Amino acid sequence: MQINFYRVRIPFLRPFTTSFGTENYREALLFRLVHDGIEAYSEAVTSPIPDYGYEDNATAMHIIGDFAAKYISDLPDPSVFMERARGIKGHNMAKAALEMLLWDYHSKVNDQPLYRYIGKSRGYANVGISIGMAKIEEMLEQIEKAVSMGYKRIKIKIARGREGLVREVRDAFPDIPLSVDANGDYTPSDMPRLKDLDRYDLEYIEQPFPGDDLIYHSRLKKEISTPVCLDESITSADKARKAFDIGAADVINIKPGRIGGFTESLKVAEIARENGGHVWVGGMLETGIGRAFNIAFASLDLVDYPGDTSPNEKYFSRDIVKNPFRMKNGIIEPYHDPGIGVRIDEESLLRYLVDAGTISV
Numbered sequence: 001m002q003i004n005f006y007r008v009r010i011p012f013l014r015p016f017t018t019s020f021g022t023e024n025y026r027e028a029l030l031f032r033l034v035h036d037g038i039e040a041y042s043e044a045v046t047s048p049i050p051d052y053g054y055e056d057n058a059t060a061m062h063i064i065g066d067f068a069a070k071y072i073s074d075l076p077d078p079s080v081f082m083e084r085a086r087g088i089k090g091h092n093m094a095k096a097a098l099e100m101l102l103w104d105y106h107s108k109v110n111d112q113p114l115y116r117y118i119g120k121s122r123g124y125a126n127v128g129i130s131i132g133m134a135k136i137e138e139m140l141e142q143i144e145k146a147v148s149m150g151y152k153r154i155k156i157k158i159a160r161g162r163e164g165l166v167r168e169v170r171d172a173f174p175d176i177p178l179s180v181d182a183n184g185d186y187t188p189s190d191m192p193r194l195k196d197l198d199r200y201d202l203e204y205i206e207q208p209f210p211g212d213d214l215i216y217h218s219r220l221k222k223e224i225s226t227p228v229c230l231d232e233s234i235t236s237a238d239k240a241r242k243a244f245d246i247g248a249a250d251v252i253n254i255k256p257g258r259i260g261g262f263t264e265s266l267k268v269a270e271i272a273r274e275n276g277g278h279v280w281v282g283g284m285l286e287t288g289i290g291r292a293f294n295i296a297f298a299s300l301d302l303v304d305y306p307g308d309t310s311p312n313e314k315y316f317s318r319d320i321v322k323n324p325f326r327m328k329n330g331i332i333e334p335y336h337d338p339g340i341g342v343r344i345d346e347e348s349l350l351r352y353l354v355d356a357g358t359i360s361v
């Protein structure tokens with residue numbers, strides 16, 4: 001059997017700035033397998049630079065091509081694949097790309113839409129939006145538009161020393177559900193700066209400290225009344241359990257790619273529920289393929305907060321799927337066709353293609 005891979009580079013409509021830096025395009029790795037007339041797809045959430053985590057597109061290709069792909073040669077159940085891949089330490093994003101390829105494949109074999117195949121679903125995802133740092137006028141304009149479009153939560157990226165953005169946004173929009181995401185930019189000596197954010201009535205502060213931390217988040221949580229949300233820090237169900245055990249989190253941003261796929265993400269969501277926590281589904285600026293997985297997961301009953309699954313028209317002028325998701329009144333419904341339900345726009349794929357090849361398994 002063969003897996004096809006495609007590396008595509010899709011320009012953003014506007015540059016996206018976080019505390020890591022500015023990105024002008026999304027360079028995505030897409031995977032496709034065809035077996036017995038069934039065509040399955042997935043996307044790695046890595047990017048060209050190891051900034052969000054240690055993985056990048058090159059490490060993902062190495063792990064998949066040289067080690068992990070052979071474990072899917074008989075198209076096992078996703079949980080069986082994860083068991084086989086346990087010997088490969090870390091590299092969750094690479095593993096998730098294969099694990100999710102299997103979810104799409106098996107839901108199609110079972111003739112079921114992915115969102116129903118994975119678990120109990122409410123049938124739609126509640127949608128929030130993530131706004132990158134920019135000039136304040138530009139951010140306010142984007143927020144105003146997002147609010148009028150019905151987004152259920154506005155999140156702004158912040159960085160150490162840029163807390164003034166939060167004041168400006170809160171002054172302009174006193175009543176919107178607002179959260180902030182620092183992508184790990186703060187240090188323990190910044191506790192006072194973070195405590196100061198309590199005055200803005202935020203839904204939560206996301207990942208103030210670096211991605212390997214739980215301890216400082218737990219200390220912060222004792223000091224502030226704003227809930228603490230973990231993103232980068234939660235890379236497994238075990239990490240989620242530890243976070244709740246030591247009181248380091250109220251909320252978890254589940255990115256199936258970061259956590260190693262749906263099998264492990266489902267466990268994280270269940271652990272949060274058992275501990276009275278909340279979860280939502282984040283995004284990695286995926287193409288329509290990765291987004292279809294996120295929306296399916298975000299529609300689960302276990303996911304109780306609005307996520308960052310805004311439609312791609314916000315980010316790209318043209319997606320690589322023919323039927324990109326559209327939001328209506330703050331919700332997106334997954335497609336009812338079997339599997340992820342999106343159809344590939346071959347012309348668009350060719351237009352953005354940088355590299356392609358096959359992996360034999």
Ligand SMILES: [Mg+2]
Nearest residue numbers: 181206207231
């Ligand atoms: Mg985040």
